[in-house]
Amino acid sequence: MTNLIERLQSYMRRSAVSRYEAIPVPPFTVFIHPFDALIYLNYAIPDGPILGDVREPLRRLRAEFQKKGRVPRFEYVSELAPALADTLLAAGFRQEAEARLMVCTRESFTPVAVPEGPVLSVLTSGSPREEVRTFCTTARRGFSPDEPYEATEEDVSKMLEDLREGRAVLGRVEGQPAMVGMFTPPSEGIAELGGVATIERFRKRGLGTALTSRVAQEAFERGVEVLFLSTISEEAGRIYERVGFRFVTRMLFMVEGSHPEGAMLPVPG
Template sequence: MDARIQQSVVANLLTRPAAAQAGPFVLGIDPATTSPGINYATPRPGSEITPAAVTEMVAAFRAADRLPRLEYVTSSAPELEKHLLAAGFTVEARHDYLVCTPETLVVPPAPDGFDLREPATDEQRVAMVNAQIIGFGGDPGATAEDAERMGRLQSRGGVSVMAVAADGTCAGGGQAVPPNDGVSEVAGIAVPPAYRRRGLAAAITARVAAALFAGDGTVAWLEASGPDAGRIYERVGFRPTGKRLYLVLDR
């Protein structure tokens, strides 16, 4: 499963508007944003990694005027971490990833007073991105480029689900990238503080996975940033499967 998950990351990054390759690395570059969560690299699974390849990858990031940063399944490149640390990278995070299949998925009903739907207009997409930003602790500031990015994801077979309160306010959201060989990453599951502890995160996650499985998806995966998030995802059928590593060269 590790190799399938890592290959799905490679495939996703190759869809970025200015995707690049540097030796065994794929860089997902988007000229419309400097966000490190969008502009990052990953190794092709099973590739030989050398210090020279790391140097080439850093140079490609510099040429694109982006911060050198990587996300990857640790077993797909077991020697990579030591080469990155030697080059000055630091570990940003170590996360478990969890996997769900149609056989394990449990879809709870939407919590009372909320409707789960796919954002269909740019106004709705901006509202969803703002709710996600607030849910992750930031200040709302979604742009037309964010709406366009979500629209592209949806048009290519990705999934977006927003929770809407009775007064029309977006109360959270999440999305999944288009499946590659049946595998898709679920990401951005976020609920603003005012709407938490009502089961929205679990319901959004399950609805995203269900939409994937209704199409070409056979495996949905996501990351848990901590035990509390992990319990939410396990409640709807995600199971801990492997490890992912984030590193950054912050200079």
């Protein structure tokens, strides 16, 4: 199990390097989204177990976040850096959330049928830009329902890059965008299921379960061996369990204490 957990954390680092600006601040690496300051798109990951005094690295880490106009924040598998949480708390961070890290394999995958009514569309790098724009806008509104938002050209271009190897699924109800999800480009047989969100008025209908199932199906058909996700919601965890995801360990999300709000991941619906 430890080997699997280490593989998952290594994948997270590789994936972040491919998508974000990576700034080494040993024993950490800071990952900065190229144009979006949304809090959960900018974070640091420890390079390994934390030993010794890290006050100076944390000072430099904070400076890098501030230089980019971002909030200092960490996302990491807690058992691989067990002393880090206390170190960060003492340095003025606070625990934003504790997430369940869950995995699904071809063997554990349990397909769920799409209920009558919704239509699911698979997006690739060859999909029309307007369809990808709708996906990006729906995803953001699912995560931040009170934020007025329309996807930009940069959002669309970045998503199309991710879709060269990954896939996304957009669900509509009566023609209206309702839910989204995707899996990230695979590496060494691993991919992450992320961005699963349902617009508020379409929640509590089982749509998120069907969409998660379709994303997982697409991943396994394209050679993924282990699909993982993280969720801070017990309700969402039960939804993912229906599709065959199983708990393996926990992740911590730590944010600078002066920031009033943390990232809140939506329930899939």
